[in-house]
Amino acid sequence: MSRGFVKEDDQELIPIVPPRADLPDGMVNYLTPNGMDELLQEKETLLNEIETVQNTDENERRIAINYINAKLQLLNQRIASGKVVDLEKQPHDEIRFGALTSMQIGNDKKVQKYQIVGVDEANIAKAKISFISPIARILVNKKVGDVAVLKLATEDREFKILGIEY
Missing domain, CATH: 3.10.50.30 (Transcription elongation factor, GreA/GreB, C-terminal domain)
Structure with a gap:
C-alpha cells in the first residue's frame, strides 16, 4: 500500500539515536578491561529496559523498544569490535x-x-x-x-x- 493512503496518525516515528563516541574508520577499538565491563553493563541495562517498557499505548511502547534496540545495535557493534588490552x-x-x-x-x-x-x-x-x-x-x-x-x-x-x- 502506498504511504499516501495511510492516515497521518498511523505513521510511526523513527527514533533518532545519538551516535556513540567517534572512532575513526580503520582505527582499532581498544578497551581497558574496565571499559569492556562498562560496555557489557550498559548492554545488560538496555536489555532490562526492554523488559520493563510499560506504556499503555502500543504505538508508544513499540517506539520505545525500537529506540532501545537501535542503541543496542550500536553498542553491540562496539563490543564486537573491541580489543581489550592487558x-x-x-x-x-x-x-x-x-x-x-x-x-x-x-x-x-x-x-x-x-x-x-x-x-x-x-x-x-x-x-x-x-x-x-x-x-x-x-x-x-x-x-x-x-x-x-x-x-x-x-x-x-x-x-x-x-x-x-x-
Whole structure:
C-alpha cells in the first residue's frame, strides 16, 4: 500500500539515536578491561529496559523498544569490535594505552592524573582521556621525567611526566 493512503496518525516515528563516541574508520577499538565491563553493563541495562517498557499505548511502547534496540545495535557493534588490552603486559616505564599518568601541566604546581582509555570510556570529569585525543597522542611512549609538548594556536603547552601506573 502506498504511504499516501495511510492516515497521518498511523505513521510511526523513527527514533533518532545519538551516535556513540567517534572512532575513526580503520582505527582499532581498544578497551581497558574496565571499559569492556562498562560496555557489557550498559548492554545488560538496555536489555532490562526492554523488559520493563510499560506504556499503555502500543504505538508508544513499540517506539520505545525500537529506540532501545537501535542503541543496542550500536553498542553491540562496539563490543564486537573491541580489543581489550592487558594492562599488565604494557611496559611499565612508558606511557601506553591504559596508563594512569601523573604530570604537571605548564607552570601549574598542582599534579594532575589522567588515564588513557578507549573512546567509549573517555570522560574528562573522571580524568579519563581517549587514546585518540591530541593529549594522549603526545604522551604515548614518554617516560618519567620527559616533557611532552602540545602545540596550540596561541601557545605550546608542556606536560612534565612525574609518574606512570597501570
